[in-house]
Every structure is written in C-alpha cells, then in structure tokens.
Amino acid sequence: MKDLSKIKFWLFDLDNTLYDGATKVFDQVDKKMSKFISEKLNVNLEEARKIQKSYFQEYNTTLNGMIKNHKIDADEFLEFVHDVDLSFLDKNKFLEEEIKKLKGKKIIFTNGSRAHALNVTKRIGIDRLFDGIFDIRDCEFIPKPSKEPYKKLIENYKIEPQYCIFFEDIARNLKPAHELGMKTVWIKNNEPWAAKYSDQDFINYKTDNLAKFLKEINEVR
Numbered sequence: 001m002k003d004l005s006k007i008k009f010w011l012f013d014l015d016n017t018l019y020d021g022a023t024k025v026f027d028q029v030d031k032k033m034s035k036f037i038s039e040k041l042n043v044n045l046e047e048a049r050k051i052q053k054s055y056f057q058e059y060n061t062t063l064n065g066m067i068k069n070h071k072i073d074a075d076e077f078l079e080f081v082h083d084v085d086l087s088f089l090d091k092n093k094f095l096e097e098e099i100k101k102l103k104g105k106k107i108i109f110t111n112g113s114r115a116h117a118l119n120v121t122k123r124i125g126i127d128r129l130f131d132g133i134f135d136i137r138d139c140e141f142i143p144k145p146s147k148e149p150y151k152k153l154i155e156n157y158k159i160e161p162q163y164c165i166f167f168e169d170i171a172r173n174l175k176p177a178h179e180l181g182m183k184t185v186w187i188k189n190n191e192p193w194a195a196k197y198s199d200q201d202f203i204n205y206k207t208d209n210l211a212k213f214l215k216e217i218n219e220v221r
C-alpha cells in the first residue's frame with residue numbers, strides 16, 4: 001500500500017464497482033438491453049440475448065455493436081437500458097467517508113451514461129464527491145478497453161498516469177490503464193466475463209470491498 005501514498009488521481013468505474021454487484025442493478029440493465037434488441041431487430045428474446053452477448057465480446061459493449069451493425073440511435077439506447085429501479089440501493093456512509101478523505105482528483109470512468117452515473121451515485125450518497133464523470137459520450141462511443149478513451153480521459157483531466165489508480169470490476173478493462181502507467185485494482189466478482197484475465201500481471205491489487213480498500217490507502221497516506 002505504501003506505493004499508493006503519492007496517488008493524486010482516482011479513477012472509478014461505476015457499475016459493480018461503486019456499488020456491490022450483489023445488488024444486481026446491472027442485471028436490470030442487461031435485461032433491458034435484450035428487450036431493446038428484441039424490439040429493434042424484431043427477434044425473440046432468446047435470439048436478442050445471443051446477439052447482445054456476441055456484440056459485447058466482439059465490440060466491448062453491446063451498444064458499440066448495435067451502432068456499428070444497425071446504425072441505432074445511441075441516446076435512445078442509453079436512455080432505455082438505464083431506466084431501471086434503483087430504489088433498493090442504499091446510502092453507503094463508509095464509502096462516502098473514505099472517498100471524501102482521498103486527496104486529489106476523483107473521476108468516474110464508465111461505459112454507461114452520465115445520467116445513469118448521477119442516478120446511481122445519488123442513491124449511494126456520493127454524487128457530490130467527484131470532479132468529473134467521463135461517460136460513453138465523452139468517449140465518442142468508443143468503449144473501454146479500447147485505448148483511445150483512456151488517452152482522451154488523461155488529456156481531458158490532465159492526468160499524470162504514474163500518480164493515478166483505476167478501480168474496475170471487468171478485469172480486461174484494467175490492461176490499457178496499466179500499460180499507460182496507472183496502478184490498477186480489480187473489484188473481485190464471480191462473473192466469468194468480468195473475471196476473465198483477472199490472473200494477469202496488469203492487475204496490481206484485488207479487493208472485494210472498495211470502501212475497506214480505500215480505508216487502508218487512507219491510513220498509509
């Protein structure tokens with residue numbers, strides 16, 4: 001942890017990172033994606049699901065695949081899939097306190113939308129703690145783990161990668177961050193698509209409790 005004492009830039013993925021994946025918020029988004037594809041492409045839900053997963057694997061997000069292959073309206077897609085019930089997400093005072101203590105710039109870096117990030121962070125009680133949200137529109141719809149959005153983010157926020165740390169639940173999304181000189185933390189989970197590559201050396205740390213991990217950092221700073 002001592003090598004994290006000089007960190008000045010804190011990057012956080014949103015879904016299943018700033019809240020516990022066990023809440024299954026993203027499961028709702030996942031189902032809404034299948035529904036959107038089913039309606040847009042006039043296929044049944046089973047076929048829509050296959051298309052969705054195939055696009056995620058090939059294009060890194062379902063949205064990217066839908067844009068490239070079907071010229072869909074990205075804003076319509078984002079609004080539809082993020083219209084989910086967040087009422088069961090509780091305030092996380094422990095996480096709030098530890099994020100507050102972090103010195104430097106704090107930024108959310110998500111393949112989702114800014115509106116979704118705001119809705120989620122408001123429910124958790126941490127929406128006022130960040131210096132920015134870099135969403136899929138800011139990335140010009142090029143998702144993680146393509147390197148372009150990472151470079152754009154660095155330029156946009158004047159980030160010094162050697163003093164930056166990135167927290168993310170999808171292991172493969174940590175690779176470009178590491179290659180650019182950032183420290184990386186994988187938020188452990190049992191989803192096969194998220195855990196793939198979690199044994200690679202581009203991951204510096206692993207944790208199943210973000211707030212506890214931040215507390216440990218704060219204690220050595």
